[in-house]
Amino acid sequence: MPGMNGFEVLGDLSRRSIIDNLPVIMISSEDSDDVVLRAYELGASDYVNRPFDSRVVRRRVSNTIRLYAKQRRLTSLLSQQYNERVKNSRMLIDIMAGVMELRNGESGRHVTNIKKLTELLLGCLVHRSDNISLDNEERSTIALASALHDIGKMSIDDAILNKPGRLTPEEFEIMKTHTTIGADMLHELGRHHAGNALMEYAYQIARWHHERWDGKGYPDGLKGDDIPIAAQVVSVADVYDALTSVRVYKDAIPHEEAIQMILDGKCGTFNPLLLDCLLEVQDRIAETLARPADVVAFPTI
Known part of the structure; x- marks a missing residue:
């Protein structure tokens, strides 16, 4: 040259x-x-x-x-094998999540919405933060793992899970156990897949997606950055979708009102950086949720 x-x-x-x-x-x-x-x-x-x-x-x-x-040729073969494993993993997780949603009485879009919102928030987060480094593969893995955030609810009695009114204090204590039960289930499954990133993220999300930035969440009362970032992101996505969706005990809340409730701390305290991200992406949420489910983004080998 x-x-x-x-x-x-x-x-x-x-x-x-x-x-x-x-x-x-x-x-x-x-x-x-x-x-x-x-x-x-x-x-x-x-x-x-x-x-x-x-x-x-x-x-x-x-x-x-x-x-x-x-x-x-070898790279192409390895990529095909890897992609097939990832597609199979996604299919099995979607089946499990679908069964769970049917039992919960939630709309079939809840798990899909959580995955899309998680990826949207993570994309913003890695651009805003100098301390959080997650590549495309890691973000896709976290989004996939988010589908299992409520897997522990499979063990909750239907009368509590689908109660049309407010839960009693005793019933709420039982409901809260879905976090530790789900984490225990995933921990047991993960014993056969040591070091698997999907299982590790799924465990973190299932156990800690109800923790809050000020330490007033459950089950462990974790505070601030002691809460894994995967669980922090899914907690915001979960709260938003719960607010804007119809449940057996409530009507859907409009998008703008839901955003303001989260910012005002009416659903607990969240990482300020995540709230900034929520504000940044708020105008893209409706468009993101309206799209068909994305094809999994496979890493280049």
Whole structure:
């Protein structure tokens, strides 16, 4: 390239991630170890010293292209296998969540809404915060795990779960146990999948999505950043959707009123940064919830 040496070209290709999809062979009369090492560090697939035998260079180019083609085929195969596992996981979770919603007497859109709102809020959060770093795959995993936030309600008696009026203090104490019961269920399942991010996020969300920023939530009274960020985000999404949806004990509340109630602390205290995010995305919520369920975003391997 005009005005650029070989190392500058390599650096430019690397910065633009072009070198990830393009094998590059560098030819130079420089043969010091530092120069060769620098070329490899910048992403060169091979390094050829001058003077050279053209037959040897042709063979090395041919070998590099064949190796690259094999790597691409392997990457494609691994991606297909990974995507199939993720699709199966999503299908099973959606089935479990659907069964749970039927028993809860909630609309079939609650779990879908929570997932969409979670992704929307997470997208805003990672752009606003210098301390929270979540890539696309992690955000998709948290959103998928959010579908199991109320899995513990499967153990709550129907008379309490679908009571049309206000719960008594005793009934509310029983209802609160859905957090620890759900977390215990997921912990037991997770024993067979140690280190699985989906199970870890699902556990955090199920146990702590009713915790509040000021420590006045349940079941553990966690406060501030002691509450995992996945649970914090889902708690805001859950409250918003609960307010704006019809329940056996209430009518739906308009969007603007629901937002104001959350900001005013009428549903508990939330992370101020999350409230800022809620304000930022409030005009996109209706559009987001109206879209068909998104296809899972698979990571690039």
